[in-house]
Amino acid sequence: MKKQILSFTLVLFSLLSFAQTTYEKVMKEKIAKIEKVQTAEEYQTLANDFQRIADKEKGKWQPNYYVAFSYIQKGRVMMRENKVQGLDEIADQAQKYVDEAQNVEKNAEIMLLQKMIYSLKMMVNPMERYMTFGTKATEQLAMAEKTDPxxxxxxxxxxxxxxxxxxxxxxxxxxxxxxxxxxxxxxxxxxxxxxxxxxxxxxxxxxxxxxxxx
Structure with a gap:
């Protein structure tokens, strides 16, 4: 009986180790693409890829972080192309995954994403939104810097x-x-x-x- 329990434990440990290795391999492959993609469409594809990982890997903050980051980068591309009317929707998509990441862990990297989300929302109409989203963005940046200077x-x-x-x-x-x-x-x-x-x-x-x- 003890041998059977030991055997089962070893098999379970092996499966968990394999799953973790696979997760890390896939994540590294996707992360490597972050600074290579350039268009809004490519960032959307990357967001979708990370979202599939996040759906499977509950309890890990990094997949949700990268979904949010991909949406933010998509928004920044749109901002450079003067397509500001779509930024609210993009920022709201990113916010969902920042919230998910913060439910797991609170750190400076996630705080920085929150700052970037507020900045995207501000850029929809800077004159009207500076006192709200601009102020929130500044506060988040200060919090992130205090947490990890x-x-x-x-x-x-x-x-x-x-x-x-x-x-x-x-x-x-x-x-x-x-x-x-x-x-x-x-x-x-x-x-x-x-x-x-x-x-x-x-x-x-x-x-x-x-x-x-x-």
């Missing part, structure tokens, strides 16, 4: 905000560029807790720093 993605998003904000509203390309440089320094030393944790943003910081050197 060495996180380079927080500094990257702060650099973006300052760089692209007109000077009459407090922006500065010079100050933004300095923050991009500091973000890149942090990217070169920052270590994620696991291979599945967010690791995006370094290429963007490198792009802006290289632009300054030309």
């Amino acid at each position: 060495n996180n380079p993605r927080i500094l990257l998003i702060k650099a973006e905000d300052i760089y692209f904000t007109p000077e009459q509203y407090g922006g500065s390309k010079e100050k933004g560029m300095e923050l991009f440089k500091k973000a890149l320094e942090k990217f070169n030393s920052y270590q994620t807790k696991t291979d599945l944790d967010p690791n995006w943003g370094k290429s963007e910081a490198e792009y802006f720093v290289n632009q300054a050197q030309k």
Whole structure:
């Protein structure tokens, strides 16, 4: 009887280990695509892929994080293309998965996504929404920075905000560029807790720093 119990336990452990290995392999494959895709359609496909993983892997924050991040990136592409009328819907989609991720864990990476969601909503109508969503975005960024002050993605998003904000509203390309440089320094030393944790943003910081050197 003891041998049967031991055998069953070993088989169960092997199955669980295999499932975990498969999960990590699939996640790494999808994560590797994050900084390679460029169009709104490609980000939607990536969101769908991560959503299928999230539906199966309850109790893990990373799959839901990446669904939300893919939607946010889709929204940022739309924003650059001046398709701002669809941003509310995209932000609402991202919000569902940020909420799911926060139900599992609360960390600076998720707080940063919440900031980015508020920023998308603000960009639908900046003049009317700055005092609401703009203020919320600033508060979330401050919370994320307080939680993980060495996180380079927080500094990257702060650099973006300052760089692209007109000077009459407090922006500065010079100050933004300095923050991009500091973000890149942090990217070169920052270590994620696991291979599945967010690791995006370094290429963007490198792009802006290289632009300054030309």
